[in-house]
Amino acid sequence: MKRLIALLGTLTALLVLTSPLGATTIPTQRMFTPEEALTQLKAGNDRFATGHAIHPNQDRQRRLFTTTKGQHPFATVIACSDSRVPVEILFDQGVGDLFVIKVAGNVLDVDEIASVEYGVDHLETPLMLVLGHTHCGAVTAVVQDAPLHGSIPQLVDNIVPAVTKTKHDHPELTGNELVTAAVINNVWQGITDLLMHSPATRARVQAGTLQVQGAVYDIDTGKVEWLGPHPGQEAIMAAAGPADMDHDAEATGHDEAATHGEQEEHQALTHETAMVDEEQASGDMEEAYTQEVEAQATPQPAEKGGASGLWFIFFLLVIILAAVYMKSKTKS
Ligand SMILES: [Zn+2]
Numbered sequence: 001m002k003r004l005i006a007l008l009g010t011l012t013a014l015l016v017l018t019s020p021l022g023a024t025t026i027p028t029q030r031m032f033t034p035e036e037a038l039t040q041l042k043a044g045n046d047r048f049a050t051g052h053a054i055h056p057n058q059d060r061q062r063r064l065f066t067t068t069k070g071q072h073p074f075a076t077v078i079a080c081s082d083s084r085v086p087v088e089i090l091f092d093q094g095v096g097d098l099f100v101i102k103v104a105g106n107v108l109d110v111d112e113i114a115s116v117e118y119g120v121d122h123l124e125t126p127l128m129l130v131l132g133h134t135h136c137g138a139v140t141a142v143v144q145d146a147p148l149h150g151s152i153p154q155l156v157d158n159i160v161p162a163v164t165k166t167k168h169d170h171p172e173l174t175g176n177e178l179v180t181a182a183v184i185n186n187v188w189q190g191i192t193d194l195l196m197h198s199p200a201t202r203a204r205v206q207a208g209t210l211q212v213q214g215a216v217y218d219i220d221t222g223k224v225e226w227l228g229p230h231p232g233q234e235a236i237m238a239a240a241g242p243a244d245m246d247h248d249a250e251a252t253g254h255d256e257a258a259t260h261g262e263q264e265e266h267q268a269l270t271h272e273t274a275m276v277d278e279e280q281a282s283g284d285m286e287e288a289y290t291q292e293v294e295a296q297a298t299p300q301p302a303e304k305g306g307a308s309g310l311w312f313i314f315f316l317l318v319i320i321l322a323a324v325y326m327k328s329k330t331k332s
Helices: 002-017 034-049 060-069 110-122 137-143 152-156 160-169 175-197 199-207 233-240 246-251 255-297 301-331
Strands: 075-079 098-102 127-133 211-217 224-228
Touching: 034 075, 034 127, 034 211, 034 224, 075 110, 098 110, 110 127, 110 175, 110 199, 127 175, 137 152, 137 160, 137 175, 160 175, 175 199, 175 211, 175 233, 199 211, 199 233
Parallel strands: 075 098, 075 127, 127 211
Antiparallel strands: 211 224
16 A cells, blocks of 8 residues: 555656756856956957857857846956957957947047946946957057047047157157057057046945956957056045046036036936836836747647546556455455
8 A cells, every 4th residue: 555655656656857948047147247357258258269169159049048037247348340350259249248349449428437437337247358460550650649530539539649659759660560569558448448537436446346457369369468457546546536426526527528428317217217128128028928938838739648647647647546445444
């Protein structure tokens, strides 16, 4: 009798464990620390530069996951628009891994800083990388003082201080050596502009939840030269003032500061609306995803027949057990 009960218990457990719905798992994505994010980028670039790229996170499953669960990139990267600097490819990353801003000369002006803030503050990437590159046309144009047309002068005015400093500090440099040195100084300039004008970025750096680093990509070797954080980061942060005091200080200033304050308020409101929309969209998508996962988990007709067959055997065993029990009762 006891053996029969044990057998039925085992059968029930097996049926539950082998049920297709019990096997359904939804992948999760955990947040990296700044150090882990940097290690991930370094490993990816090593794979790319040595011809061992694995092209991760580029399949249907990844698109489905990032569509329904939202994006959780582990690094924000600003790089030059140059077609020879394909960020996801050179770091061997995939869909939803990197929040990338591309702009000629990888400058950090108002729109770029706002985009970086979306990455580091809203999406909370633990790493922010300013990536310059060798043979940069935008930096070269400033170094050579080339004639510029259209809106380009307003773009490269962010690069001018870096080139002026390079020429002043290294009058011996010429040609490509001068451009390469200016590219590095332009990376430092970008980090300075970001830290000076972004209280949100400073607050996260101060809290230790974000690292802002510089790097230069060699378009010939495919290798990234890692520069680390800005050597004068502490001094820049001190000069910019406390992160949480920044807004008040600007609001008490001249007209331009007041306009800036209004802009920030508008941005905050827009930001909030965007977040609500995103949550709503995310909810709809999640429902669609759950349906799709359930559809995938739904057994094929043949399997379904097999599963109900097992349940039939289970009920048959229960009836046999009951009959045996009744018989033993009547005997005694
Ligand atoms: Zn460039």
